[in-house]
Amino acid sequence: MSFVPGQPVTAVVQRIEIQKLRQGNNLILGFSIGGGIDQDPGQNPFSEDKTDKGIYVTRITSGGPADVAGLMMGDKIMQVNGWDMTMVTHDKARKRLTKKNEDVVRLLVTRKSLEEAVKHSMGGYPRP
Amino acid sequence: MFCRNQTARATVARGSALEMEIRRGKFRKSVFLDTSQDSDIQKKIDHEIRMRDGACKLLAACSQRDQALEAAKSLQTCSTRIMAYMSELQRMKEAQVMQKVTRRSSDAGPMDDRLPCKGKVAISDLRIPLMWKDTEYFKNKGELHRCAVFCLLQLGGEIFDTDMVIVDRTLTDICFDNTIVFSEASPGFELRVELYSCCSEDDYSAGSTPRKLASKLSSSLGRSAGKKLRAAMEPGPCSPVSNGGAAPLLLPVPSVPGPKYHLLAHTTLSLSHVQDSFRTHDLTISGNEECSYWLPLYGSMCCRLAAQPHCMTQQMMSGCLKVKQCGGDPQTWTKVYAVLKGTSLFCYHRQEDVEANIEPAFTIGINKETRIRASEKDPHSKVQNICISNQYGGEAVTHTLTTDSREDTHSWMEAFWQHFYDMSQWKQCCDDLMKIELPSPRKPAPVTPKQGSLYHEMVIESSDDLSSTVSDILARRMQELELRSQLGTSPTWMSVFEENNAKCAGRTRHCTSRLSGHSPCTPHRLPRSPASPHRCPQLGLLSSDASLTSDSDSHCSTSPCSHHHGWPEPSSNFSLLSSSPSRLRPRTLSLDAKLSTLRGRGYGGGGAFQCPCQPPPSSLLAPLPISSRSPRTQHSTQTTLSCSSSTSSNSSSNSEGSHSPESSEGVPFSRPSPARRSLRNLRARLDPRTWLQSQV
Numbered sequence: 001m002s003f004v005p006g007q008p009v010t011a012v013v014q015r016i017e018i019q020k021l022r023q024g025n026n027l028i029l030g031f032s033i034g035g036g037i038d039q040d041p042g043q044n045p046f047s048e049d050k051t052d053k054g055i056y057v058t059r060i061t062s063g064g065p066a067d068v069a070g071l072m073m074g075d076k077i078m079q080v081n082g083w084d085m086t087m088v089t090h091d092k093a094r095k096r097l098t099k100k101n102e103d104v105v106r107l108l109v110t111r112k113s114l115e116e117a118v119k120h121s122m123g124g125y126p127r128p
Numbered sequence: 129m130f131c132r133n134q135t136a137r138a139t140v141a142r143g144s145a146l147e148m149e150i151r152r153g154k155f156r157k158s159v160f161l162d163t164s165q166d167s168d169i170q171k172k173i174d175h176e177i178r179m180r181d182g183a184c185k186l187l188a189a190c191s192q193r194d195q196a197l198e199a200a201k202s203l204q205t206c207s208t209r210i211m212a213y214m215s216e217l218q219r220m221k222e223a224q225v226m227q228k229v230t231r232r233s234s235d236a237g238p239m240d241d242r243l244p245c246k247g248k249v250a251i252s253d254l255r256i257p258l259m260w261k262d263t264e265y266f267k268n269k270g271e272l273h274r275c276a277v278f279c280l281l282q283l284g285g286e287i288f289d290t291d292m293v294i295v296d297r298t299l300t301d302i303c304f305d306n307t308i309v310f311s312e313a314s315p316g317f318e319l320r321v322e323l324y325s326c327c328s329e330d331d332y333s334a335g336s337t338p339r340k341l342a343s344k345l346s347s348s349l350g351r352s353a354g355k356k357l358r359a360a361m362e363p364g365p366c367s368p369v370s371n372g373g374a375a376p377l378l379l380p381v382p383s384v385p386g387p388k389y390h391l392l393a394h395t396t397l398s399l400s401h402v403q404d405s406f407r408t409h410d411l412t413i414s415g416n417e418e419c420s421y422w423l424p425l426y427g428s429m430c431c432r433l434a435a436q437p438h439c440m441t442q443q444m445m446s447g448c449l450k451v452k453q454c455g456g457d458p459q460t461w462t463k464v465y466a467v468l469k470g471t472s473l474f475c476y477h478r479q480e481d482v483e484a485n486i487e488p489a490f491t492i493g494i495n496k497e498t499r500i501r502a503s504e505k506d507p508h509s510k511v512q513n514i515c516i517s518n519q520y521g522g523e524a525v526t527h528t529l530t531t532d533s534r535e536d537t538h539s540w541m542e543a544f545w546q547h548f549y550d551m552s553q554w555k556q557c558c559d560d561l562m563k564i565e566l567p568s569p570r571k572p573a574p575v576t577p578k579q580g581s582l583y584h585e586m587v588i589e590s591s592d593d594l595s596s597t598v599s600d601i602l603a604r605r606m607q608e609l610e611l612r613s614q615l616g617t618s619p620t621w622m623s624v625f626e627e628n629n630a631k632c633a634g635r636t637r638h639c640t641s642r643l644s645g646h647s648p649c650t651p652h653r654l655p656r657s658p659a660s661p662h663r664c665p666q667l668g669l670l671s672s673d674a675s676l677t678s679d680s681d682s683h684c685s686t687s688p689c690s691h692h693h694g695w696p697e698p699s700s701n702f703s704l705l706s707s708s709p710s711r712l713r714p715r716t717l718s719l720d721a722k723l724s725t726l727r728g729r730g731y732g733g734g735g736a737f738q739c740p741c742q743p744p745p746s747s748l749l750a751p752l753p754i755s756s757r758s759p760r761t762q763h764s765t766q767t768t769l770s771c772s773s774s775t776s777s778n779s780s781s782n783s784e785g786s787h788s789p790e791s792s793e794g795v796p797f798s799r800p801s802p803a804r805r806s807l808r809n810l811r812a813r814l815d816p817r818t819w820l821q822s823q824v
Binding site: 031043090 | 819820821822823
């Protein structure tokens with residue numbers, strides 16, 4: 001999804017609630033992220049728009065909490081527990097996901113197939 | 129000096145008066161003197177030597193880098209402790225010798241000079257800022273040079289080390305969270321802080337330093353203590369020295385191959401640095417940029433150095449007194465139980481109040497401005513009074529104390545003098561009690577989540593056991609490479625244990641077409657996947673818990689199997705596979721790969737097919753057209769897999785060395801189909817060296 005600076009971003013999102021899994025001393029979610037405003041957006045293989053500096057899911061551990069919750073590789077994370085993830089640094093994104101006092105993260109993620117699905121179901125879905 | 133006198137005599141004649149005296153003195157000494165102190169130190173030395181031997185063995189045995197670093201750190205600490213104990217032992221023995229000769233009688237006499245009380249010194253929240261070049265820090269490019277660092281703190285005879293921290297250029301400071309408490313420190317203490325670092329990518333090589341250390345130690349003991357003592361007395365049968373003489377036999381520090389720590393910086397802190405808040409101190413840096421263990425230190429260190437002298441925390445004196453306040457209330461004596469502690473004299477009504485934690489009746493301040501003197505002899509009583517004057521605000525308030533006997537008065541005066549002396553020695557520590565947080569016992573070291581990029585997960589170190597590492601990595605790769613359209617959500621890892629499903633239920637449209645044709649074939653090859661949903665049985669879990677290597681079915685049951693996407697024309701595959709019986713026996717996955725790689729080219733087709741026990745499933749990413757399978761895509765999956773860990777075209781830089789020859793082989797491989805190419809590109813583009821990824 002393209003992003004116009006200054007304009008609100010609209011996207012069709014899916015709510016995904018991930019329960020963190022405790023492994024020893026860590027709480028893990030079971031996926032990897034890439035991207036961030038401090039990273040090179042051209043390297044992102046999942047983004048449509050190569051200037052998109054959002055946070056994308058690059059890898060899902062099979063059977064892990066994220067997998068079970070329905071997160072998919074290539075998803076773009078828009079929000080984590082209410083915090084915006086469209087304009088954050090990579091490290092900030094990581095930190096928002098790995099807070100030790102939170103057992104569950106509620107993500108809003110978007111992916112191309114969602115847009116398509118809405119478009120098909122609504123027929124004549126107005127393009128943003 | 130004793131030895132000089134003694135050398136004036138050629139020998140001590142047997143049976144001579146001197147010898148008898150010495151012998152007698154020695155015996156008396158051994159009865160009165162604290163040889164228990166001696167044996168304490170000896171025990172400590174023995175303990176440390178055992179620890180050091182253990183660390184050496186561990187170092188020699190361990191294969192993981194982290195373990196090796198930890199073991200090397202313990203080795204360093206033990207060696208330093210041994211050195212400290214040895215020197216203390218030497219000092220004690222020298223003192224003994226001096227005493228034995230110069231004092232015929234064991235009675236040392238009263239000490240004229242006052243000794244200040246000891247105290248606790250605690251150092252916490254050590255933070256050492258680093259000064260990376262901004263290009264290194266922000267761009268995050270290039271090799272991540274890592275060092276393992278830790279601090280060694282020495283005060284008196286106590287040596288402690290902090291936890292080890294791995295430092296790379298993503299850190300701005302080295303932080304040590306430990307709180308180290310030294311219990312018996314005198315006001316003139318010198319706390320030496322040393323920062324040791326070791327390059328984390330070094331080869332393990334034995335250094336020459338330990339040898340020098342060992343030779344120094346052995347020679348120093350032999351030279352000073354041994355000679356003196358031998359000169360002092362004829363080899364007495366029960367001379368305590370002989371124990372010390374035996375020590376050098378244990379001295380030579382074994383030089384073990386392994387990571388070696390080098391001193392990077394040091395500083396010494398003393399009483400003037402003690403404060404109740406954080407302060408910055410300068411570090412003296414040794415080493416320069418050329419050293420492998422170099423880190424760009426900013427040159428200072430922040431920490432909180434607090435001290436609690438015993439006079440502030442313990443009851444220095446307590447007893448019954450009678451107190452009268454001058455000028456205030458009527459001149460009556462109040463009987464109290466007084467406790468001298470810290471900056472006050474607490475006066476309780478009864479002794480029991482102290483334990484009961486009831487508030488004292490009143491408190492008389494004892495601080496630097498207090499004046500205490502013994503007053504003139506009271507004609508009414510036989511004892512002297514003690515007058516304590518304080519300035520409260522602008523007013524001078526005087527309390528008079530009296531006790532029941534002269535000895536009590538004397539001991540109270542003595543206590544006050546000692547207290548004043550302590551306060552003058554401990555200076556700023558006696559203004560207020562500094563808080564020292566005791567480290568909570570048995571706090572497990574928090575495992576910092578691995579921040580490194582995927583690339584670091586992929587690194588296979590030469591010293592590691594190749595088969596287990598590679599199988600771990602491959603298993604993880606397998607998990608991530610799945611069809612996106614898989615939607616099964618039943619507990620995926622449970623399927624690992626379902627061994628009897630020969631048929632794939634084929635829930636997704638991708639599966640059915642393939643699998644139905646394949647069900648008849650070797651059921652044992654699809655032990656679990658079929659019924660299982662397509663999030664493949666937690667191979668990842670398997671590998672993390674137990675090495676894949678022992679799982680004979682694993683190579684068959686991987687997700688790709690379930691969908692057969694990874695399997696090229698099954699018939700051809702199977703025929704080949706069934707023909708190679710070696711396939712069926714439990715074998716390490718990566719060992720297969722390694723073997724086949726080594727003999728790879730020789731095998732040609734045969735060898736290549738052995739590789740497929742590596743989850744070929746790189747194919748499973750993204751909706752890929754299945755139809756374009758050919759036997760050779762099998763190989764290309766190999767190619768893909770190997771490429772996934774490095775840039776696609778450059779096999780030489782492949783970190784998964786076992787696969788690299790495969791990828792570079794053009795001969796047995798066909799031109800990969802477009803689908804495979806896009807997948808390969810995808811994997812290549814997820815190269816963490818160009819685009820940072822973090823695992824959460």
